[in-house]
Amino acid sequence: MADGGESCGGGRARLVSELVRVQDLVRRLELQLRAPSDPASVDLCRRLVHDIIALTDRSISTARSSPDLLFPAAAVSHQPPHSGAPSPLSDAGSDQHHPFRASPRKRKATARWASQQVRVAAAAGAAEGPADDGHSWRKYGQKDILGAKHPRAYYRCTHRNSQGCPATKQVQRTDGDANLFDVVYHGDHTCRPNSSSAAAAARRAPPHPHPQQQHNPHAQAALQGLAARLTVATPAALPPTTPESCPAQRGAASPWSMASPVGSDSNGVSPCPVAPGYCGDNWGCDGAGAGDLQEVVSAFAAVSSGLPPALEDELIPLECFGFDQSFDMGNAMPSFFYQ
DNA sequence: GGGATTTGACCGTG
DNA sequence: CACGGTCAAATCCC
Secondary structure: OOOOOOOHHHHHHHHHHHHHHHHHHHHHHHHHOOOOOOHHHHHHHHHHHHHHHHHHHHHHHHHHHOOOOOOHHHOOOOOOOOOOOOOOOHHHHHOOOOOOOOOOOOOOHHHOOOEEEEEEEOOOOOOOOOOOOOOOEEEEEEEOOOOOOOOEEEEEEOOHHHHOOOOEEEEEEOOOOOOEEEEEEEOOOOOOOOOHHHHHHHHHOOOOOOHHHHOOHHHHHHHHHHHHHHHHOOOOOOOOOOHHHOHHHOOOOOHHHOOOOOOOOOOOOOOOOOOOOOOOOOOOOOOHHHHHHHHHHHHHHHHHHOOOHHHHHHHOHHHHOOOOOOOOHHHOHHHHOEO
């Protein structure tokens, strides 16, 4: 990592600064939720915001009071999404505001598909990509991209043939940080959850009793995705978090189920596509709103990636907030990242 | 044997 | 014509 040699003190200062920034962003997010159209989702988001703020408060206090909190090597990717580091995906995102349309066979990106770009961290050493996103993907191609150090991998939903699911995604390791991946989702999942992949996902994340997961799949997926960001961006030596370590959610899926290195079949990364046109409602994907949201998540990812286990534990409780790992992420979370 | 991955070729767009 | 997205045969893996 480029900044791996950062001193402890500098790292801590940065951590604090990042957390403060994240908190500020979250508060802005809260402000954005004040023009709701869906009370249920807004409820959830407010709750999330409240918890995140409390969490960051605690983290900041912890960081300030524990000088030896950070190890130098813990400073991972400090790569804000808009830091100027050119991403080969950036151009793909440039026309992502265009309305979805069924594309001809090729050139989805230029065919103005609705898409969502997400920057996802993977566990260190993960060769293929970031963590599973609960969907089952099948790789159908890989290309060397001009100006990019790493090839871009193309995935489509495993159920494309059986169910005609049009969802696809592109995964590309960022140039700057080998642990960060740019993921672009295209299309929406139309496959049914009772498929083999859903079964696999269920194995990773058993069903939850939490009733609010029924309220608004979009909001829940969004929150889930945020939780994923919080846990994904960790180095390989993840603490073996178990449901027992999460008092509010014993017996539930560990968040690490989404953070595990992807060495398996599931090349998944994070979330999945959102129905086009979802942008522009109370999630505020347009204008500064989307940028803020993405900043929130990216900043959290950057921060959490630099946390020692002690603080990672501080972050884990997002899972304890009651968000279900098993709900369909394929419908909402990317609305946070809709570009 | 079936499903997933790899990889070179093909094709559309700019 | 270059580039990027997809196809499809070959290969791998369980």
